[in-house]
Amino acid sequence: MSFLNVAPELLSAAASDVAGIGSVLTEANAAAAIPTTSVLAAGADEISVAISAMFGLHGQAYQVLSAQAASFHAQFMQLLSGNAGAYASAEAANAQAAALDFVNSPIQALTGRPLIGNGANAPAGSGLNGSPGGWLFGDGGAGGSGASGPTGQQGGNGGAAGLFGNGGAGGSGGSASAGSGAVGGAGGAGGLLFGNGGAGGAGGSGTNGGGGGNGGIGGNGGTLFGTGGVGGTGGSGAASAGAGGNGGAGGFFGGGGGTGGSGGTSTNGPGGAGGNGGTGGTLFGDGGTGGVGGTGQLQGGVGGAGGNGGLISGDGGAGGAGGAGQMPFALLSTTGGNGGHGGTGGLFGNGGAGGVGGAGYTALANSSATGGNGGTGGDAGALFGTGGVGGTGGAGFNGNGEGNGGNGGNGGKGGAIGDGGAGGAGGGAGPNGVTGGNGGNGGNAVLIGNGGNAGNVGKSGAGAPGNPGSAGILLGQPGNLGSF
Template sequence: MSFLFATPDLMLAAVADLTDIGTALESASASAAATTAEVLPAAADEVSAAIAAVFGGYARTYQQVSTQAAEFHERFLQALSGGAGAYAAAETNNVEQVLLSVVNAPTQALLGRPVIGDGVSGAPGTGANGGAGGLLWGNGGAGGSGSPGQAGGNGGNAGLFGNGGSGGAGGAGQAGGRGGNGGWLNGNGGSGGQGGAATTGFSGGLPGRGGDGGSANLFGTGGAGGQGGTGLAGANGVNPVITGQGATGSTGTSTFNSATGDAFGFNGGDGADGGLNATGGTGGTGGSVIADGTGNGQAGNGGAGGAGGNGGAGGTGGNATALAGSAVAAAGDGGNGTNALAPGGAGGAGGNGGSATAFAGGSGFAGFGGNGGGGATGASGGTGGMGGTGGNGGHGGLLVGSGGAGGAGGTGGAGGLGAGGGLGGAAGGGAVAIGSLNAFQVVGGQGGDGGDGGSGGTGGTGGSGGAGGNGGAGGLFGAGGAGGNAGVGGHGGDGGGGALGAKGGNGGNASRSSVSTIADGGFAGDGGDGGDGGDGGNGGSAGTVGIGGSGGLFGAAGNNGTAGTGGTGGAGGGGVSGGAAGTPGIGASSDGGAGTAGAPGNNGLPGQDG
């Protein structure tokens, strides 16, 4: 469309002319209404009355249309008048901007700041400082917030009249920016930026300090200090991953005396130690024996499991056989599993007992199952980091003005969670006993006891709250600023849960081929105890309060900051149930006795509040 030029003076003149026209029309309509709205009939006949009614109706319709036209006329005048005012305001504003540009250009080029106008604020995430306000009149620009690992920008200073800009918030682990100073003659200092929260990988995991408040010059209040950053949360307890495997122990050998019929088996070798990052080696199998005639036979026991992050499993006991005659043969017991060494490691399984076989006149006793190793306590949670220190308040105006309040201390980091305990090692089973060809007696092996579950790890202690910043000093006629409040202590980490105790080993069965043979089943093993829950971590202590600023000659000192609260203690981990007892062995003569279930673990104690 074509360019249009609006002249507010001509538009206002048109408004005045249209107003006069509207007034004249309203006056004419009012004068005509009295003589036309109610027309008297020319005669008393019906035709005259009808004609008068028609003309009266025309008059009333005209009055309605006139009223609507007057309303439209009024709205049109309002729109025209408003448009003239808008054009006039726009032209006035343009004139102001042109004048300000002309006035500000020299000082902007020479000093980097205008004569009148606010300073430019720093962009978020840049950490740029805020621009200074105009030399004569203008507020300082706000500092830009910092990116991770970058401090917040400082607020810009004001000119002769104006307030200082606020400091930008610090990035991760960095300090907040300082508030800008107030105007040389009159103006308040800007507030300091908040310190950045502690983050792993930045500033050694430490939180940022709050920025100091800007000071007033002659008249004005000092700016408040920024709050300190939040402390780093403690790492959760993590149980290591066990990958390696220790070597298996050697297999036991055996000897036989043909003159006496005696036989002896050597124990299997213990499993090799695997270290904290590996499972201990499995114990070797015990040596097997065959006793003859009136001789006795004793098989070797399985070797114990090797030490390691996870406990090594016990070896299997050697088998025993009693041939015809009155020979007695006892099978070897399974080796015991070892306790886990690494946090949260599982106990080693107990080895199974060796089996026993007896023939005519002989007796055989099956080996007992080995006991399972205990699970290790879970890893503890890490301690939370201390909160950042609050910034100090700015100084009040030298003549009149109160000091700024100190910034509050940052909250301490929460303690890490404790890890769960390791599982108890499985129990070894009692071996079977077999009586053949009128054997005298056979007894099944007793099941081993299940390993106890490991306790949960302790929760980490919460970090201490940060110290509050000090209040700024007051001017000659001014009170000191209040000290910053102490930071709140971090929450203590919850304790880890206990691990289940292992089930007891089953008793071995005893069978026979002749009713004359005594065949007793083996006893069941006891279940392992459940692991206790880990204790909750203690809450962090509160930070120290900021000191109130000193008052001026005619002003009171500021109050110290309010004491903070300590962090709440973490909840204790839950204890778990113990392992069930094993199943008694079944014997042709009598069954084995029952085992006892493991005791449940206790719940962990809650941490103390800071």
């Protein structure tokens, strides 16, 4: 094996010397340019003129070669200087790594965890947990994915961070060939002082008639500050689909809740439910959005609920949309999933909007198709805030253009000072449908504020509009009536 020893300071000195040589040559070439390229003829005869022109051509050719040499010289100097900098950086990095190893080694030996540094990722297919990050600084390692087999292996959990750092992502669950897919690993927690939670791992799929595994939950944000991790997506399956994982909670002083994972898709059964959004920071922070329900053959998955806002300030998270119910070629009824409910706001915060209901659809004329109901809007904070809007009902449609629309969700209640949320509109029936969804009721105001407007009836059907919300006791107007 060959070795090369390099002294970066000597390379830098050589590059400086080469640059000095280039400057001297450039000045000399510039001084010689006019006398050598514009040679005066010794006389007016033809021979003198020809000799003068010949020497001038030689001078011009020299200047061309000199310019090419100067370009090569500049490239050589840049290469020499750049290599000196690269070797110097590598030398500094090696010294830093050696110093870090000197500090980490005894702590690693005593606690099994370094002082500074990221945790190691677990190998794929192992289902092992990711290693924690360093005690002071470091992200947690990602969990290993679960192995596939007759029964899938659960994904490993993500490693926790140190004082500062993000939690590791959970590993995905293994697929199952003779049963249900495995659960995804949970995301690691963020740092004790600051850091975001890791994302939950996706659930494994059930490939031969089994169900999908649930997604892993998102890791909580840092103990003091940090955003919660996103929940893992539910696995797909034939008999049923896995639910999405719940989002992680925010930190104590501040941080939003994580978004809930989406529900999985099922080819013969109900879709997976969406995961709930994580709660916002204990004192300050918005709640996470609920996950979307998965598509199913008989019934769509329910949307996840939005997370609540922080106690002092924070808006509630929006509810997730319900999944679609699709039954293209079977004489069975199909229903869209209901939308998730919106989260509640903090003392100062708005309620989250309700999720939209999922659509119900079948291609056969004699089959029933009904849209899912919209989610209820979340209530506003106790002191100040607007109630969340109710979710729109899902549409219903079959091969004859018939179907029933889902009902709209009710609007959330306003704060002591704040308007009530509007009710959601009912879902539309098909062009030849019998019943459109009922409109949702508007949310009520409390002391000062207007009531929420009532939701309208879904199109192509004989539903009923919702009731408008009442005005505040001290000041305000009631909501408007819904229309047919």
